[in-house]
Amino acid sequence: MRAKARIKTCLSHIGLTLLSVVWLFPIFWVVLASCRKERGSYTSYFFPKAYTIENYRRLLFETDQFHFAKWFGNTFTVAVFSCLISTIFVLSVSFCMSRLRFKMRKPYMNIAMILGMFPGFMSMIAVYYILKGIGITQSLLALVLVYSGASGAGFFVAKGFFDTIPKSMEEAASIEGATKMQIFTKIILPLSKPIAVTTILTSFMGPWVDYIFASVIMGDNYDKYTVAIGLAKMLEREFISEYYTQFAAGCVLVSIPISILFMALQKYYVEGITSGASKG
Amino acid sequence: MLKTFKKGNNVTRLSLVIFGLGNLLRGQIGKGLIFLGIELLYIFYFIEYGFSALEGLFTLGTQEQGWVMDERKGIEVLVNGDNSMLLLLFGTLCLMIIVSLFIVAKLSLESAYLAQESVEKGIKPISFKKDLSLFLDSKAHITLLCLPIIGILAFSVLPLFYMILVAFTNYNHDNQPPGKLFDWVGLDNFFVILNNNSPLGKSFWPILTWTIVWAIVATITCFLFGLILAMWINSPYVKIKRVWRSILATSVAVPQFVSLLIIRTMLQPEGSINVLLKELGLIDNALPFWTNATWARISIIIVNLWIGAPYTMMIVTGILMNIPAELYEAAKIDGANTITIFKKITLPYIIFVMTPYLITQFIGNVNNFNVIFLLTAGGPSTIDYYQAGKTDLLVTWLYKLTVGSKDYCYASTIGILVFIISAVVSLMTYHRTSAYNNEEGFQ
Numbered sequence: 001m002r003a004k005a006r007i008k009t010c011l012s013h014i015g016l017t018l019l020s021v022v023w024l025f026p027i028f029w030v031v032l033a034s035c036r037k038e039r040g041s042y043t044s045y046f047f048p049k050a051y052t053i054e055n056y057r058r059l060l061f062e063t064d065q066f067h068f069a070k071w072f073g074n075t076f077t078v079a080v081f082s083c084l085i086s087t088i089f090v091l092s093v094s095f096c097m098s099r100l101r102f103k104m105r106k107p108y109m110n111i112a113m114i115l116g117m118f119p120g121f122m123s124m125i126a127v128y129y130i131l132k133g134i135g136i137t138q139s140l141l142a143l144v145l146v147y148s149g150a151s152g153a154g155f156f157v158a159k160g161f162f163d164t165i166p167k168s169m170e171e172a173a174s175i176e177g178a179t180k181m182q183i184f185t186k187i188i189l190p191l192s193k194p195i196a197v198t199t200i201l202t203s204f205m206g207p208w209v210d211y212i213f214a215s216v217i218m219g220d221n222y223d224k225y226t227v228a229i230g231l232a233k234m235l236e237r238e239f240i241s242e243y244y245t246q247f248a249a250g251c252v253l254v255s256i257p258i259s260i261l262f263m264a265l266q267k268y269y270v271e272g273i274t275s276g277a278s279k280g
Numbered sequence: 281m282l283k284t285f286k287k288g289n290n291v292t293r294l295s296l297v298i299f300g301l302g303n304l305l306r307g308q309i310g311k312g313l314i315f316l317g318i319e320l321l322y323i324f325y326f327i328e329y330g331f332s333a334l335e336g337l338f339t340l341g342t343q344e345q346g347w348v349m350d351e352r353k354g355i356e357v358l359v360n361g362d363n364s365m366l367l368l369l370f371g372t373l374c375l376m377i378i379v380s381l382f383i384v385a386k387l388s389l390e391s392a393y394l395a396q397e398s399v400e401k402g403i404k405p406i407s408f409k410k411d412l413s414l415f416l417d418s419k420a421h422i423t424l425l426c427l428p429i430i431g432i433l434a435f436s437v438l439p440l441f442y443m444i445l446v447a448f449t450n451y452n453h454d455n456q457p458p459g460k461l462f463d464w465v466g467l468d469n470f471f472v473i474l475n476n477n478s479p480l481g482k483s484f485w486p487i488l489t490w491t492i493v494w495a496i497v498a499t500i501t502c503f504l505f506g507l508i509l510a511m512w513i514n515s516p517y518v519k520i521k522r523v524w525r526s527i528l529a530t531s532v533a534v535p536q537f538v539s540l541l542i543i544r545t546m547l548q549p550e551g552s553i554n555v556l557l558k559e560l561g562l563i564d565n566a567l568p569f570w571t572n573a574t575w576a577r578i579s580i581i582i583v584n585l586w587i588g589a590p591y592t593m594m595i596v597t598g599i600l601m602n603i604p605a606e607l608y609e610a611a612k613i614d615g616a617n618t619i620t621i622f623k624k625i626t627l628p629y630i631i632f633v634m635t636p637y638l639i640t641q642f643i644g645n646v647n648n649f650n651v652i653f654l655l656t657a658g659g660p661s662t663i664d665y666y667q668a669g670k671t672d673l674l675v676t677w678l679y680k681l682t683v684g685s686k687d688y689c690y691a692s693t694i695g696i697l698v699f700i701i702s703a704v705v706s707l708m709t710y711h712r713t714s715a716y717n718n719e720e721g722f723q
Contacts, residue, residue: 009517016518020527023586027530029552030542042550046559089431092424100421108425115436117702119647119675122695125682126439129369149435152428180420209535212649216683228537235541244545251538259533263526270598 027255034248041244055249066222066230066243068250074140075226079207081144086151086203091196094155095184098162099170112153121212128216138221146213147206161195162188197268201261208258227254281386284393295392296385302392306399310408315388322381330374337371340364340449341461365457368449372442376433447692453685462689469693480690483665483677490577491673492701495645498584499638505585506592507630511622513593514600525597528590536587540654543583544570570656573670580671584651599633600626639709643702652676674698 034055036048059068096102097109127146128137136142170183178186189196207214211228218224225233231250234243285293288302295302300315341362350357398405415423447469455462475481513524531539546552547569554566569579603626611621652658658672658680667685668677674694681691 005517009519012512012515012517013519016513016524020524023528023531023590026539026542026546027534029546030538033552041545042548042552042555044550044555046552046556089428093428096421096424102421105421108429112432114703115432115440117643117706118440118699119678119695121649121675121679121682122443122692122698123436123439124679125688126369126442127435129365130434130439133369145435149431151431152425153432153436179417181416181423184420184424205535209537211537211654212679228535232537232541235545248542251542255534255538258535259530262533263529266529266594270594 030248030251033245034252036245036248039242039245041240055245056253059246059249059253065239066234068227068230068246068253070223071225071227071230072253074224075207075228078140078143078147078226079204082147082207083200083204085144085148087196087199089148089152090155090158090199090203091189091192092184093152094158094162094195095188097155097159099183099188100180112155115150115153124213124216127213131217138218138224140224142217143207143214143226146217147210148203151203158192158195158199161192165191194268197265201265201268205258205261208254281389284389288389288393288396292389292392292396296389299384299388300392302388302395303405306392306395306405308395308405308408308411311391311411315384315391318384322377322384325377329370330377333367333370333374336362336367337374339367340463341367341457344461345459361458362461363457364449364455364462365451368445369442372438372445376438376441443688443692443695446688447696449689451689452687456686465689469689473690473693473697479666483668484694487665487668487672487674487677488697490671491646494577494581494673495642495648497581498588498645498648499642501581501585502588502592502641503634503638505589507596509589509593510596510600511626514597525593529594531586532590532594536650537654539587540583540651543586544655547579571660573660573662576656576660576671580651580655583655584648587651595634595637596630599630602633603629635709639706643706646673646698646702647675648673649675649679653679 032048035051035053036043037050037052037054038048061069063070097105131137131142131145136145165188170178170187173183173187174180207226207228209228210226211232214226215229215232218226218229222230222233227250231247231254233239234247234250240247285296288295291305292302295315298316299319300312302312303309303315304312341364343359343361345361346359347356348359349355395405448464448466449462450465450468451462454460472478473480473484476485509528512518513521518524548554549566549568549571553569554563557563557567568575570576607625608621611625616624652671652673653676656669656671658669658676660671661669665672667680667687672680675698678691678694678698681687681694
């Protein structure tokens with residue numbers, strides 16, 4: 001029995017090691033490519049002939065064609081503001097849907113559900129013309145509005161979480177004369193750390209990973225690009241052979257903070273989804 | 281609302297036309313003035329813009345851009361025509377404003393009736409200050425929902441409503457404002473797309489089939505593989521569980537556009553995977569990962585597994601920790617073995633918790649723009665389809681029709697059809713699941 005268990009342990013670990021190699025392979029490769037000294041997009045050999053950190057230096061400090069450091073700053077600004085707005089919107093809407101009872105509650109929830117079933121890109125062109133009408137296309141403000149404007153419709157997971165908080169506490173508070181607003185800010189919010197973190201995390205990561213909306217809104221204004229469209233631009237035919245290794249370096253630089261953020265907050269993330277899903 | 285109208289006296293009824301009248305006459309000056317001010321804004325809007333916007337919505341423009349003889353100058357001059365696109369947008373906005381007008385009218389009536397009730401009972405109507413403080417308590421939902429709803433109206437409802445209307449026009453690449461006008465065509469676009477003999481119909485049905493096959497296969501493979509991973513790492517034979525989980529979760533943590541763009545270049549005919557396989561002597565000619573339709577479809581599903589399975593794994597791991605330990609103990613006392621326990625307790629529990637998630641995943645995969653667009657951009661391209669490639673989903677086709685060929689009316693029609701698919705699937709499955717019918721099952 002003991003020997004059998006040992007074999008099982010051994011096989012499990014060999015299997016997991018193989019799987020990990022497959023899983024990390026693309027990441028390993030992009031790090032290799034970002035340190036490759038030879039220029040050009042594709043090479044006829046797998047391992048680079050020489051290594052360098054020149055790609056990182058040129059990516060960050062050369063600004064004649066592309067301005068990566070600026071893109072990074074743009075994305076960060078957009079992410080911070082859209083994350084603030086969406087978090088406030090999502091948490092207050094979820095609180096209303098979960099804790100308050102009013103006439104428009106059911107209709108609102110149904111409408112939000114119906115809106116969610118339309119493909120997001122369908123409205124893209126109309127959004128673009130609306131922004132153009134206000135006169136703010138090709139600006140960071142436009143991106144913030146696009147990412148966070150309609151976030152109040154995506155409250156289902158957070159509402160599911162709020163539903164699991166026992167009613168007794170707020171009943172006690174309301175007997176002592178607390179207003180609904182105080183119940184929200186003083187009782188429910190402090191208890192909703194996991195879901196608040198989930199909401200903050202997802203809305204903060206949105207601008208870093210969105211390519212479509214950003215590319216439609218920004219057009220050819222290189223200065224206002226976010227990292228996602230900027231990096232995709234480097235892969236276009238006229239740039240790819242010159243910028244491929246810099247593209248790889250950019251990918252590494254973007255992935256590091258996002259991955260660290262994700263790993264650090266993973267626990268809350270799963271907690272938020274499972275508790276929301278089980279009651280949602 | 282009818283009840284309020286019947287019970288109210290004449291002043292109250294008149295408040296439906298002159299907003300705030302009931303409040304003003306009963307001493308609620310602040311509230312009354314706000315209502316009255318809003319009404320003035322509405323009147324101004326309708327006189328200045330509203331009526332012409334409504335007219336434009338019906339005609340979608342009558343004056344086409346073109347050269348017109350200017351009698352005075354004696355030469356032909358270019359006249360700016362109507363812009364159907366803007367007329368439709370402002371018309372849509374006007375419809376929304378009309379709806380809001382009815383809501384404000386109703387609020388005015390109700391508020392007047394409340395004031396009337398207080399006066400009849402002989403109490404002073406509620407003061408402006410007190411009324412405002414209610415917005416933090418019994419009317420807190422209005423305060424909290426106000427901005428989110430404005431956001432949804434402006435960035436979701438208005439654009440969607442506009443695009444839905446576009447599906448009933450002939451706004452395609454031949455009729456582009458400001459040069460040309462477009463007009464209402466009823467259901468023509470739906471007939472064109474659903475008709476198997478038109479070029480669009482010939483693309484629509486195969487793309488629809490692939491979209492549904494993709495959504496089903498992607499959802500199920502990610503779920504099963506994620507489940508296996510979670511159970512595997514959770515088994516007592518595996519040490520340093522956290523490390524394994526973190527390694528596998530890297531594919532979720534790395535931004536999708538980064539990993540997808542990288543994998544796209546890696547799997548090119550001259551990309552690093554083919555180079556590596558050649559160096560190892562396994563193949564002589566490059567494998568056609570993206571250039572052959574069947575290869576491309578399978579590659580997409582496998583790459584999607586790489587991204588999606590760890591996500592399921594994380595969630596299942598979370599759920600496994602939540603399963604009440606008593607259930608397992610009871611089963612062990614009753615003499616159940618590992619397989620029975622898995623079949624009778626673990627699996628039903630996971631499916632119970634995850635059904636809503638799986639439905640969302642399915643819908644998400646129908647709309648999975650990123651994976652397809654960043655990996656293959658719909659390719660390999662084909663002349664069989666109108667503006668689409670062999671791996672295009674309905675949504676990526678929709679994107680190409682809007683950004684590429686500017687056939688907005690067909691794109692909107694496809695959007696509506698995708699909506700119908702999502703709505704039908706989620707309603708059907710949601711009503712059948714135990715999560716819906718048996719909400720208390722595991723609580």
